[in-house]
Amino acid sequence: MAVKAESIAKRYFRKTGGANYFYAVKPLTLEIEAGEVAVLTGRSGSGKTTLLNILSGLLAPTEGKVWIDSTDLYSLDDKSLSRLRGERIGVVPQGRSAIDTLTVLENILLPAKLYGRPLPVEAASRWMERLDIANLRDARPAELSGGELRRMAIVRALAQSPDFLFADEPTGDLDDENTNLVLSAFRDYAHEQKKAVFVVTHENDALQYADHIYKMDGGQIM
Amino acid sequence: MTMKHFSLSLKNLLRKPGRTVTLALLTAFLALAVFGGSVVVLxxxxxxxxxxxxxxxxxxxxxxxxxxxxxxxxxxxQGTTGAFYMDAAVLDKALEVEGVEKAAPQTFLASLKADCCSIKIQVIGIDPEKDFTVQPWIARSLTRELGDMDVAVGCKVEAGMGEIIRIYEQRCKVVARLEATGTGLDTAVYCNMNTMNALLAAAEEKGVSHKIESGDAVISAVYVKVKDGCDIDAVNNRLNSHIRKVAAVRTRSMITGVSDSLAGVSRTVTLLIAAVWALAFIILLLAFALIIRERAREFDVLRLVGASRGMLSRMVLLESSLCGLLGGLIGVGLAALLLFPFAQLIESALKLPYLMPDVGKALLLAAGTILLSVAVAALSSVVAAYRLSRIDPGTALREGN
Known part of the structure; x- marks a missing residue:
């Protein structure tokens, strides 16, 4: 079980120098295997988030293919791709990603609810306990701090037991203690449940939890 | 759209009551105009x-x-009271005119707002044997002919079945209540000619004169039915020339005046509805566009966790339809509250025959209006839903950040 990027690139139309476009991600090939934590670091604007979005099925590349096992992700129509994302891929995006009209627990169970799958209440409770937000299950997102919201998004991704977990700066809003809680949770998830975890981060702390470390600069993996 | 999406949409609406009520009120405005206007015209x-x-x-x-x-x-x-008299022989003269199939007399008397009378009303005497205009209406409520000192009352006369009303000190028994016609005839009381003669005599004693030069037997009007195939205008002209001191009036000329006024009112109401429609639609279109923009992050999150474009569009359409449904119910409810209890007030303000639709028709109209409100609300969110469905989730997340 793996996600494989084959000569993928993302080009945007923007006048840059003499060209009418620029590459956010330059052609690259990458494979993330089940049972490992891959950490991608790099400066702001180096293309990390774009790469994560392409790998997680959120943003189609302008070149190349992304394979999830034997499925060419971007050959799927929107309905099939969305279903696959909902069932096999978990994403923790940057910034706020809560629906304000739902409680914390409802937000966490939302992916399963969308497709009528059995609600992973037990897994949700376990991960909430582990990331220390169990007392917030009935709270509304507006009542949560940035760090709590971040952990809610992480639990939402983990509770679905996705085969591939993508996290974009997951510890950006967290203190050291919570950073370690989250990163160790990712490591255990990958190692114990044999899932693939891909983390984009600035934090050096994350490197010690990584099985593979990638560094990105100017849209290229160094 | 499945129950799980429905419950998510419902939660969104219930937990953002301000937004929901605002959208619903906009639609309610539309429903109020459509339902209210249609009821008035109908x-x-x-x-x-x-x-x-x-x-x-x-x-x-x-x-x-x-x-x-x-x-x-x-x-x-309008049901104003009044009386005028002519010689009863006019009836026979009318029957002699070529083209007249049948003719029936009516005699009018206005009661007084005084001690001698329970209420001020128009009393109309008919000849049950000859009458072909009022009798069919009376027959719907009374299986026998009107007896002496019996009266049939219009639906707006405040007298119950079996009640005794006094007209010029004469005691008359209410034996039938007539169905609503929406005209001034709803405020009238009907009796046979014997009763009318007794009432005329009693009125005479009270100083209300109905005497005419030619004799004692008086009537107020003769209703004429023209033979099939005869030119009504020609018969009308013959009646006018054949009978002196009498005017023959085509009933259609009365109806035409009312019909013209009705066409005017209908046009105004239709224009008003169209204006409200256009205005409400544009406002709803803008409101949905603004709301979708305000909720962009929420939709990005839904895409992130696996919602497809179609799912989001359906969710937006469902939410707008539910707002439309709520608005439709509020609008129809408000219109009903304004129109039904104040029907009489509207009738007197319009000075036109006004007969409210029965429950079945009103319910049908209400259902149609609510359906229309749902359709308009859904339609006005289509553009927003379509634009929303075109956004790539990865791009949206980047922009959101």
Whole structure:
């Protein structure tokens, strides 16, 4: 079980120098295997988030293919791709990603609810306990701090037991203690449940939890 | 759209009550105009049809002096009281005219707002044997003929079945209540000619004169039915030339006046509805565009966790439809609260026959209006839903950040 990027690139139309476009991600090939934590670091604007979005099925590349096992992700129509994302891929995006009209627990169970799958209440409770937000299950997102919201998004991704977990700066809003809680949770998830975890981060702390470390600069993996 | 999406949409609506109520009120405005306007126009049309049916004659003969038609028409349209008399022999003269199939007399008497009378009303005496205009209506509520000192009352006369009302000190028993016609005839009381003669005599004693030069037997109007195939205008002209001091009036000329007024009111109401429609639609279109923009992050999150474009579009359409449904219910409810209890007030303000639709028709109209509100709300969110469905989740997340 793996996600494989084959000569993928993302080009945007923007006048840059003499060209009418620029590459956010330059052609690259990458494979993330089940049972490992891959950490991608790099400066702001180096293309990390774009790469994560392409790998997680959120943003189609302008070149190349992304394979999830034997499925060419971007050959799927929107309905099939969305279903696959909902069932096999978990994403923790940057910034706020809560629906304000739902409680914390409802937000966490939302992916399963969308497709009528059995609600992973037990897994949700376990991960909430582990990331220390169990007392917030009935709270509304507006009542949560940035760090709590971040952990809610992480639990939402983990509770679905996705085969591939993508996290974009997951510890950006967290203190050291919570950073370690989250990163160790990712490591255990990958190692114990044999899932693939891909983390984009600035934090050096994350490197010690990584099985593979990638560094990105100017849209290229160094 | 499945139950899980429905419950998510419902939660969104319930937990953002301000937004939901604002959208619902915009639609309610539309529903109020459509339902209210339609009920008014429908009531006026029913009133006109009812008046036409109730008059039931092609021509009405009245004394020339009553041809100050305004007061004559007002008796039918607005229920003002009044009386005028002519020789009862006019009936026989009318029957002699070529083309007349049948003719029936009516005698009018206005009661007083005084001690001698329970209420101030228009009393109309009919000859049950000859009458072909009022009798069919009375027959719907009374299986026998009106007896002496019996009266049948219009639906707006405040007297119950079996009640005794006094008219010029004469005690009359209410034996039938007539169905609503939406015309001035709803405020009248009907009796047979024997009763009318007794009432005329009693009125005479009270100083209300109805005497005419030619004799004692008086009537107020003769209702004429023209033979099939005969030219009504020609018969009307013959009646006018054949009978002196009498004016023959085509009932259609009365109806035409009302019909013209109705067309004017209908046009105004239709224009008003169209204006409200256009305005409400544009406002809803803008409101949904703004709301979708405000909720962009929420939709990005839904895409992130696996919602497809179609799912989001359906969710937006469902939410707008639910707002439309709520708005439709509020609008129809408000219109019903304004129109039904104040029907009489509206009728007197319009000065036109006004017959409210029955429950079945009103419910059908209400259902149609609510359906329309749902459709308009859904339609006005289509553009927003479409634009939303075109956004790539990865791009949206980047922009959101």
């Amino acid at each position: 009531s006026l049309r029913s009133g006109l049809n009812s008046l036409e049916a109730r008059l039931g004659a092609d021509i009405i003969l009245v004394p020339s002096e009553a041809q100050s038609k305004v007061s004559f028409q007002n008796m039918f349209l």
